[in-house]
Amino acid sequence: MEKVLEVKNLHTSFFTHVGEVKAVRGVNIDIYQGEAVGIVGESGCGKSVTSLSIMRLVPPPGKIICGEIYFKGEDLLKKSEKEMQKIRGNKISMVFQDPMTSLNPVYTVGDQLMEPLRIHKKMDAKSARRQAIELLKAVGIPDPERRLNQYPHEFSGGMRQRVMIAMALSCQPELVIADEPTTALDVTIQAQILELLKQLKAEFNMSIMLITHDLGIVADLCSRVIVMYAGIIVEEGTTREIFYNPKHPYTWGLLKSIPRINILSKERLIPIDGQPPDLLKPPQGCPFMPRCRYAMRICKEQCPGLYSVSESHKAACWLLDPRAPAVTWDREGVNFG
Amino acid sequence: MGRYIIHRLVSMALTLFFIITITFFLMHAIPGGPFTREKPLPEAIIKALNEKYHLDDPVWKQYLDYWKDILRGDLGPSFQLTNRTVNELIGLGFPITARLGIVAIVFTILVGVPLGILSALRQGKWQDYTTMFIATLGVTIPSFVLATVLIYFFGVVLKIFPTTSGRLTRPIEYVLPVIALSGYSLSFIARLVRSSMLDVIKQDYIRTARAKGLSEFKVIYKHALKNAIIPVITYLGPLAAGLLTGSFVIEKLFSIPGMGGYFVNSVGNRDYTMIMGSTIFYSVILVVMNFIVDIIYVMVDPRIKLMGTKEG
Numbered sequence: 001m002e003k004v005l006e007v008k009n010l011h012t013s014f015f016t017h018v019g020e021v022k023a024v025r026g027v028n029i030d031i032y033q034g035e036a037v038g039i040v041g042e043s044g045c046g047k048s049v050t051s052l053s054i055m056r057l058v059p060p061p062g063k064i065i066c067g068e069i070y071f072k073g074e075d076l077l078k079k080s081e082k083e084m085q086k087i088r089g090n091k092i093s094m095v096f097q098d099p100m101t102s103l104n105p106v107y108t109v110g111d112q113l114m115e116p117l118r119i120h121k122k123m124d125a126k127s128a129r130r131q132a133i134e135l136l137k138a139v140g141i142p143d144p145e146r147r148l149n150q151y152p153h154e155f156s157g158g159m160r161q162r163v164m165i166a167m168a169l170s171c172q173p174e175l176v177i178a179d180e181p182t183t184a185l186d187v188t189i190q191a192q193i194l195e196l197l198k199q200l201k202a203e204f205n206m207s208i209m210l211i212t213h214d215l216g217i218v219a220d221l222c223s224r225v226i227v228m229y230a231g232i233i234v235e236e237g238t239t240r241e242i243f244y245n246p247k248h249p250y251t252w253g254l255l256k257s258i259p260r261i262n263i264l265s266k267e268r269l270i271p272i273d274g275q276p277p278d279l280l281k282p283p284q285g286c287p288f289m290p291r292c293r294y295a296m297r298i299c300k301e302q303c304p305g306l307y308s309v310s311e312s313h314k315a316a317c318w319l320l321d322p323r324a325p326a327v328t329w330d331r332e333g334v335n336f337g
Numbered sequence: 338m339g340r341y342i343i344h345r346l347v348s349m350a351l352t353l354f355f356i357i358t359i360t361f362f363l364m365h366a367i368p369g370g371p372f373t374r375e376k377p378l379p380e381a382i383i384k385a386l387n388e389k390y391h392l393d394d395p396v397w398k399q400y401l402d403y404w405k406d407i408l409r410g411d412l413g414p415s416f417q418l419t420n421r422t423v424n425e426l427i428g429l430g431f432p433i434t435a436r437l438g439i440v441a442i443v444f445t446i447l448v449g450v451p452l453g454i455l456s457a458l459r460q461g462k463w464q465d466y467t468t469m470f471i472a473t474l475g476v477t478i479p480s481f482v483l484a485t486v487l488i489y490f491f492g493v494v495l496k497i498f499p500t501t502s503g504r505l506t507r508p509i510e511y512v513l514p515v516i517a518l519s520g521y522s523l524s525f526i527a528r529l530v531r532s533s534m535l536d537v538i539k540q541d542y543i544r545t546a547r548a549k550g551l552s553e554f555k556v557i558y559k560h561a562l563k564n565a566i567i568p569v570i571t572y573l574g575p576l577a578a579g580l581l582t583g584s585f586v587i588e589k590l591f592s593i594p595g596m597g598g599y600f601v602n603s604v605g606n607r608d609y610t611m612i613m614g615s616t617i618f619y620s621v622i623l624v625v626m627n628f629i630v631d632i633i634y635v636m637v638d639p640r641i642k643l644m645g646t647k648e649g
Contacts, residue, residue, distance in 0.1 A: 055548060057544065057547055057548060059544075081553075084550075085550045085551070085552055086550065087550070088547070088548055088549065088550035089548060089549035089550035089551075090550055093548065093549075094545075094548040096541060096544065096545060096548075098541055101540060101541040101542065102541040102542055102544075102545045103542055103545065104542040104545070104546065104560050104564070105542070105564070105638070105639070105640055106563045106564055106637065106638055106639060107560075107563075108639075115546075115549055115551065116549045116550060119549075119550060119551065120550060151639040151640070153639070153640050164545075167545075167549065
């Protein structure tokens with residue numbers, strides 16, 4: 001399978017007036033054609049900054065410090081702004097979190113939907129309009145001819161997100177980055193949007209990078225999962241591996257904080273106590289150490305590298321070192337063996 | 338839309354009715370009259386004058402008579418400049434004032450809006466600081482100070498522009514009064530555009546526009562500007578009315594025989610018909626400008642639903 005995206009050792013920082021906030025600190029991501037990869041982690045872990053870095057849209061005072069981002073073998077960080085404009089919305093497109101604010105309120109939906117078609121595909125107004133109607137149909141918006149002339153405020157949240165998806169798909173990109181596409185929507189609409197993404201992914205054979213803090217969504221859509229914490233990748237593997245055999249205590253925490261339907265037990269959700277570290281001064285050791293129940297002395301002193309669990313499964317935790325005490329995990333709790 | 342326009346026209350008429358009524362009675366409540374002089378005129382002459390202009394009638398009768406006149410479009414004779422009607426005087430002064438005003442409006446928008454955009458896009462850089470420094474001066478320095486300084490430097494010292502503009506027959510005569518007249522509004526608009534632009538370029542839909550692969554030019558001038566311009570439009574109504582009816586001070590300093598002089602002098606002279614005439618004239622322009630602005634508003638921002646329209 002062809003590698004669509006390869007991010008190597010990406011560092012992105014924000015130079016604020018109090019100092020350099022190291023939001024992304026050495027991230028490596030591979031995405032193959034036709035596959036959906038989930039990137040999970042709590043707010044502020046660097047997942048959105050990673051996606052904006054790929055698009056080269058990190059807002060100031062943010063800056064990509066170093067690294068390489070290969071899209072189909074070409075380094076995006078070496079491209080000029082003009083060349084990037086030809087890639088954005090055309091080869092790589094994005095669906096953003098909040099559909100209520102992501103569409104321009106003073107232009108019609110049709111106008112905004114036709115824009116990428118006109119600039120990338122050089123379509124004339126008439127064929128762009130025809131294509132836009134087809135796109136709205138494809139994302140399940142009824143009465144597209146009429147809807148095209150309406151303004152965003154005449155659409156509901158779910159409908160607007162469909163428009164955003166239609167816009168992202170308009171030029172048949174090879175990679176769609178969906179940054180929390182369902183977070184702002186209610187649960188039934190979430191399911192519809194996910195179903196839509198799944199169906200469109202199969203139809204167009206495109207790759208999806210799905211950014212979310214909701215593991216449930218990942219399980220539904222993605223074949224691989226990357227768990228990020230404090231600007232680094234702490235665990236990655238196939239969805240199966242992450243859900244059934246997680247190795248990092250942070251992933252354990254994330255899994256335990258998913259509500260489960262279980263009539264017999266009245267168990268409470270278990271939050272992960274504490275706060276992520278301040279990325280103005282990233283800790284020398286493992287960033288999760290202060291919140292980790294299994295922390296050892298080495299965790300404070302040195303940040304662990306990625307240990308391979310299987311060919312596809314890696315985790316950055318000292319517990320995987322042969323010298324560490326054995327700690328295993330199952331859905332009900334952690335067993336010290 | 339049609340219903341909205343009718344609704345607005347009715348409320349505009351009502352507004353004008355109240356302005357006319359209140360001004361009329363306030364004006365008559367001020368002590369003194371058009372023929373009061375430091376050296377009093379002989380009793381008999383005042384009596385004759387009052388009779389001629391019906392000032393000896395009770396105020397309510399004068400009020401009703403006045404309405405009869407203005408409904409015919411007649412603003413009456415001037416009490417000070419005998420042999421001239423108010424209509425004539427406005428017809429004489431307004432074209433000059435309006436010419437200056439229109440040039441000032443165009444100048445204000447064409448310079449103020451781009452300066453605001455530049456300042457927002459270069460936030461924290463020298464372009465921003467320079468523009469905002471000038472704009473802050475512009476809103477704080479009164480127009481008569483600015484006008485005097487301009488006349489002194491460009492007229493007296495450098496002799497580039499004429500010190501008086503007269504009836505504005507040559508383009509060069511416009512330069513100094515236009516700058517003096519639009520100094521405040523231009524600076525105000527630059528600051529308004531800057532702050533609203535800074536707000537808009539942080540919005541999610543601007544990020545969406547960039548993510549679509551639009552050029553920076555299109556992102557700013559298509560997606561950001563139309564949103565950022567909305568507060569400016571609000572300010573445009575009173576601004577246009579103000580500039581169109583002119584500034585007494587500027588006209589005085591540049592010896593421009595426009596409307597401004599009539600308006601101010603008429604109050605001091607108790608030139609009743611002229612006070613009423615210029616007030617009505619100014620009010621009509623203001624009300625009409627606000628109406629036009631509201632219509633433009635709806636065309637720019639589709640979220641605004643007009644009261645009284647079918648969907649609203």
